[in-house]
Amino acid sequence: xxxxxxxxxxxxxxxxxxxxxxxxxxxxxxxxxxxxxxxxxxxxxxxxxxxxxxxxxxxxxxxxxxxxxxxxxxxxxxxxxxxxxxxxxxxxxxxxxxxxxxxxxxxxxxxxxxxxxxxxxxxxxxxxxxxxxxxxxxxxxxxxxxxxxxxxxxxxxxxxxxxxxxxxxxxxxxxxxxxxxxxxxxxxxxxxxxxxxxxxxxxxxxxxxxxxxxxxxxxxxxxxxxxxxxxxxxxxxxxxxxxxxxxxxxxxxxxxxxxxxxxxxxxxxxxxxxxxxxxxxxxxxxxxxxxxxxxxxxxxxxxxxxxxxxxxxxxxxxxxx
Amino acid sequence: xxxxxxxxxxxxxxxxxxxxxxxxxxxxxxxxxxxxxxxxxxxxxxxxxxxxxxxxxxxxxxxxxxxxxxxxxxxxxxxxxxxxxxxxxxxxxxxxxxxxxxxxxxxxxxxxxxxxxxxxxxxxxxxxxxxxxxxxxxxxxxxxxxxxxxxxxxxxxxxxxxxxxxxxxxxxxxxxxxxxxxxxxxxxxxxxxxxxxxxxxxxxxxxxxxxxxxxxxxxxxxxxxxxxxxxxxxxxxxxxxxxxxxxxxxxxxxxxxxxxxxxxxxxxxxxxxxxxxxxxxxxxxxxxxxxxxxxxxxxxxxxxxxxxxxxxxxxxxxxxxxxxxxxxxxxxxxxx
Numbered sequence: 001x002x003x004x005x006x007x008x009x010x011x012x013x014x015x016x017x018x019x020x021x022x023x024x025x026x027x028x029x030x031x032x033x034x035x036x037x038x039x040x041x042x043x044x045x046x047x048x049x050x051x052x053x054x055x056x057x058x059x060x061x062x063x064x065x066x067x068x069x070x071x072x073x074x075x076x077x078x079x080x081x082x083x084x085x086x087x088x089x090x091x092x093x094x095x096x097x098x099x100x101x102x103x104x105x106x107x108x109x110x111x112x113x114x115x116x117x118x119x120x121x122x123x124x125x126x127x128x129x130x131x132x133x134x135x136x137x138x139x140x141x142x143x144x145x146x147x148x149x150x151x152x153x154x155x156x157x158x159x160x161x162x163x164x165x166x167x168x169x170x171x172x173x174x175x176x177x178x179x180x181x182x183x184x185x186x187x188x189x190x191x192x193x194x195x196x197x198x199x200x201x202x203x204x205x206x207x208x209x210x211x212x213x214x215x216x217x218x219x220x221x222x223x224x225x226x227x228x229x230x231x232x233x234x235x236x237x238x239x240x241x242x243x244x245x246x247x248x249x250x251x252x253x254x255x256x257x258x259x260x261x262x263x264x265x266x267x268x269x270x271x272x273x274x275x276x277x278x279x280x281x282x283x284x285x286x287x288x289x290x291x292x293x294x295x296x297x298x299x300x301x302x303x304x305x306x307x308x309x310x311x312x313x314x315x316x317x318x319x320x321x
Numbered sequence: 322x323x324x325x326x327x328x329x330x331x332x333x334x335x336x337x338x339x340x341x342x343x344x345x346x347x348x349x350x351x352x353x354x355x356x357x358x359x360x361x362x363x364x365x366x367x368x369x370x371x372x373x374x375x376x377x378x379x380x381x382x383x384x385x386x387x388x389x390x391x392x393x394x395x396x397x398x399x400x401x402x403x404x405x406x407x408x409x410x411x412x413x414x415x416x417x418x419x420x421x422x423x424x425x426x427x428x429x430x431x432x433x434x435x436x437x438x439x440x441x442x443x444x445x446x447x448x449x450x451x452x453x454x455x456x457x458x459x460x461x462x463x464x465x466x467x468x469x470x471x472x473x474x475x476x477x478x479x480x481x482x483x484x485x486x487x488x489x490x491x492x493x494x495x496x497x498x499x500x501x502x503x504x505x506x507x508x509x510x511x512x513x514x515x516x517x518x519x520x521x522x523x524x525x526x527x528x529x530x531x532x533x534x535x536x537x538x539x540x541x542x543x544x545x546x547x548x549x550x551x552x553x554x555x556x557x558x559x560x561x562x563x564x565x566x567x568x569x570x571x572x573x574x575x576x577x578x579x580x581x582x583x584x585x586x587x588x589x590x591x592x593x594x595x596x597x598x599x600x601x602x603x604x605x606x607x608x609x610x611x612x613x614x615x616x617x618x619x620x621x622x623x624x625x626x627x628x629x630x631x632x633x634x635x636x637x638x639x640x641x642x643x644x645x646x647x648x649x650x651x652x653x654x655x656x657x
Contacts, residue, residue, distance in 0.1 A: 060404060093437035101435040110403060111436065115427050121396020122428060128397055129404040132346065132382065139400075152423070155393035162388055316438030317472050319496040321524070321571050 003213070008278055011053055011209060013287055015045035015266055017078060018069045020288075020295040022240070025068070025085060028299065029244040035087055038099045041069030043239040046265035047172055048073035050212025051140060054220045058137040060108045060126035062119030064144055064172075065100050066238075067112025075107040079298040089308040096308070096316070108137075116177075117150025119143065120169060124156050127165035127223075138166040138223040145186060146177025148193075157197040157231070166223035169199075169231045172206065174238045179250040194231035206236030207263040210272065237263070325514040327507045328371050330482035331447075334489040335372065335409065337518040339379055342407060345493055347372060348385040348394055349411030349447075356386035368413060369449070369508055391417050395446065396424035402444035402498070403432055409493060412448040414456075415464045415502065429498045430473030444498040445489075451542055451592060452629045452640050453506035461629035461636075463593035465541075466602070468500045469569040475499045475523055476570045480544035482512035487521030488567060494520060504542040524571035528580060532560030535650045536580045539565065539590035540599050543641060547590055550646035559654055569599055577603060578611050585616035586653045590646055595623040617656055620649045 003011070022042040028034050041048065044066075052061070052073035063070040071081055076092060084091030085099050092102055103111035110126060113119050123141035130137035147153050148171045160167040171190050173182050194201025200222070204215045212234065219230035237259050241248045248256075273279045325333070339345045353376035354365025366373025376384040387394040391412060398410035412418065418425065425446065432440035452461040468476045475497050479485035485503070492499040529548055532555075539547035544565040551561040562580045566573055581587045587607060591600035600621040607619050622641045630636050 060400075062400075091437070093435060093439075096437055097435040101431075103432075103436040103440070105403065105436065105439055110400065111432070113428075115423055118396075118423065118428055121393045121424055122400030122403070124393060125397035125400020125402070125406075125408075126404045129401045129406050132401075133405055151420075152392045152396065155390040156396070158388060159390055159393040159397060163385070316434050318433065318475070319441060321475075321497075 005278065007053065008273055009287070011049050011213070012269060012279070012284060013291065014049040014053070014073050015209065015269065016288055016291045017295070018042070018045045018048065018072050019266060020291050021068060021072060021078060021081070024295050024299050026240060026244060033303065034085060036098050038085065038244045039066040039242065040238070040240040040244065041066050043259065043265070044172060044174060044206060044236055045069055046209040046212050046269070047170065047206045047234045047236065050209050051170060051216040053213060054216055055108065055140070057106065057108050058130070058135045060110050060123065060137065060139040062110045062123045062126070062141045063112045064119065064142055064147065065112060065114055065116070066144065067100070067102055070142055071102045071104070071109055071112065074109040076102060076104045076109055078295070079301065082298045082302040083305055086302040086305070087307065088302055088305040089312065090305055094308060094312060094316070117143065117147040117152040120153045120156035123167055124159050124163070124165055127160065127167040128163065130166055136224060138168060138220055140168045140170060142170045142172055144177060145171060145173040145175070145182035148190060149185060154193070157193070157199065157229070160229035161197050161199060164226070164228045166226065167229040168219050168223055169229065171231065171233045173233060173235050176242065176250070178242045190231065190233035199228070200230045201233065202230070203233040203235065206234035207265045207268060209265055209269050322513040322515055324511045325482050326509050326511050327482045327485050327503070328369065328509065330486040330514045331371050331489055331503065332374065333514070334486045334493070334518070335375060336378065338490060338493045339375070339383065341518070344405065344407045345409065346383045346385065346406055347375065347409050347411070348387055348398060350387055350389055350413055352411050353381065353384045353386050356381075367411060369505065371503070371508065372411070391421035392424055395421040396428060398444055398446070399424055399429035399442060399498070402429070402442045403440055407443045407493060409445040409447060412446050414460050415448040415450045416459050416462050418464060418467070425500070426471045426474070430471050433497070434473060441496050442498050443496045445492045445501055446499070447501045447503060449505040450502045451504040451506055452624070452636055455631060455633055455636060457631035458628035463624070465500070465502050465569055466593050466598045469599065473498065474570060475568060476502065477523065477568045478502045478541035479567070480541055480565050481507070481510065482514050484521065484527070484565070484567065486514055487519050490518055491520040491523060495523070502541060507542055521567065523568045524573050525567065526573035526576040527565045527567055528576065529563045529565055530561065532562045532584065534559050534561060534584055535586045535588060535653055536562040536564060536584045537588045537590060537646065537650065538577055538603055539563065540569065541592065543590040543592055546641065546643045547646055549643040550650065553643070553647055554650055559650060561650060574606055574610070577606065581607055581611050582614035585614055587615070588620045588622060588646060588649045588653065590622045590641055592624050592641055594626050595621065596626060598623060617653050620653055622646050622649050
């Protein structure tokens with residue numbers, strides 16, 4: 001699939017924004033400035049960008065506890081996200097959700113999710129809405145290799161199939177469910193599971209934006225055409241721990257340096273577009289600089305922004321009670 | 322006004338709301354029945370025939386049979402509610418919450434708060450509860466206290482056919498997730514039910530009778546047993562107020578406190594197990610807010626802290642009865 005110059009720039013900007021955002025959150029968390037739990041998406045950017053570049057606001061996604069990348073790729077406001085992660089009143093969710101519950105339904109982002117396997121049933125519902133209301137939309141559940149073993153996920157494969165829903169299940173396999181290797185925890189294979197439920201299944205190198213983007217285009221077009229659900233098994237790795245503060249003693253000592261050197265999705269993207277003379281190095285460097293400075297700015301703003309107050313504690317539990 | 326059964330009243334509410342609003346859809350196991358099979362379409366209309374006749378009117382596009390997969394379809398109902406539909410999902414027996422509760426209490430209930438007030442989740446989950454069917458431990462529980470405990474959910478317990486129609490219409494029109502509890506032993510019980518659609522507001526208790534000696538606060542099917550007990554007591558010149566709170570969340574604490582203050586003696590009747598149930602909740606409310614108005618300790622009539630037994634001989638002992646309510650009232654009156 002040939003991408004236009006604009007699409008290439010958009011893809012690169014999305015991936016760079018996620019990386020800059022996550023690296024900064026990592027720094028701020030390490031300095032003790034961020035409360036709670038955060039789970040970072042650095043290293044996995046090509047998956048969120050590769051899928052979401054095909055999507056519009058009418059399309060819905062459900063994310064995982066590792067949700068910053070999907071949120072950014074689906075169009076959530078980066079400033080609002082950073083405020084949210086710092087627990088500020090002007091956060092995307094008013095400071096009530098935090099890192100694990102970032103959502104923007106108007107953008108079709110149905111929420112990061114603190115429950116492993118929480119998203120796939122919701123995505124069946126979003127896909128049902130799209131089908132019933134004839135919006136032409138599709139719905140994508142991103143799940144990790146851990147969630148791929150949850151009953152909710154497997155039940156959702158079945159329901160999406162028997163209801164012939166415009167749903168896509170993206171199994172983002174970064175090699176570890178918390179500290180447990182997916183090579184050990186997943187019985188059989190993701191592709192065989194897809195086959196077992198009568199869905200097309202694809203496996204793709206998640207470090208390669210172009211490979212993800214191509215497969216994503218295929219399964220999304222299929223869903224839009226009313227031909228039903230698909231599964232995509234994305235294989236890649238994360239640069240940081242399961243959560244921030246994870247010493248990652250379960251990983252080989254040379255694993256991350258090797259990944260960063262040979263399999264970094266942003267470096268691979270740059271190499272590809274520069275070799276093919278699709279974009280210029282100075283342009284990419286300019287994007288990097290602009291995004292790094294934007295992320296620095298929203299972080300500084302978030303740190304200085306007001307917290308929610310007691311008046312906010314009990315609002316928005318119900319529409320009306 | 323026509324007499325209609327609890328079953329007919331619920332069916333009529335669903336039909337009228339589906340006629341009114343095309344975004345209202347039904348989903349659940351066998352809500353039509355016969356999906357993919359060679360026999361009759363609309364073969365079941367739910368296991369007890371409550372949704373019978375709706376699929377032929379609205380089609381399978383709006384009356385969706387599901388596989389036996391509560392996590393997936395209850396979650397799908399939540400997801401559909403958050404994206405523009407107004408689904409009424411049937412969780413056949415509330416006992417089955419064990420296989421799908423995450424989608425209710427961690428997902429649907431919390432969207433609005435967690436997402437900073439931007440989500441609207443007009444979801445109704447209809448579910449059967451209660452003992453008396455000889456259905457044993459896994460098909461007879463009440464469990465509404467567990468749902469009542471969760472902020473973000475509303476919980477309705479209609480005590481007769483009239484209440485069932487009005488509360489279900491309110492539930493469907495409500496923009497928050499509602500768990501609608503239907504007592505399985507009441508489907509054939511009849512009441513006067515208007516033909517036209519009407520909504521009964523949540524959080525407004527119904528005082529079914531007013532008396533001077535004792536206030537009986539009863540939930541769901543227990544309201545009828547409380548009225549039965551009050552009838553018998555009236556013959557001995559003991560007059561009772563009977564309060565049906567209608568919804569446990571929101572709970573009409575104002576009416577409970579007012580009616581308690583009027584008599585100074587309160588019996589709370591709740592079919593659920595006695596630890597952390599509605600009876601303890603109301604008793605705690607009265608102790609904290611109305612202690613000075615009470616002439617005697619609050620009495621609770623509840624099921625025991627045991628699973629629901631199968632044998633009719635045991636189940637009949639298990640369920641709170643009109644006789645037990647009557648005895649509790651007499652003890653209260655005698656003691657003060």
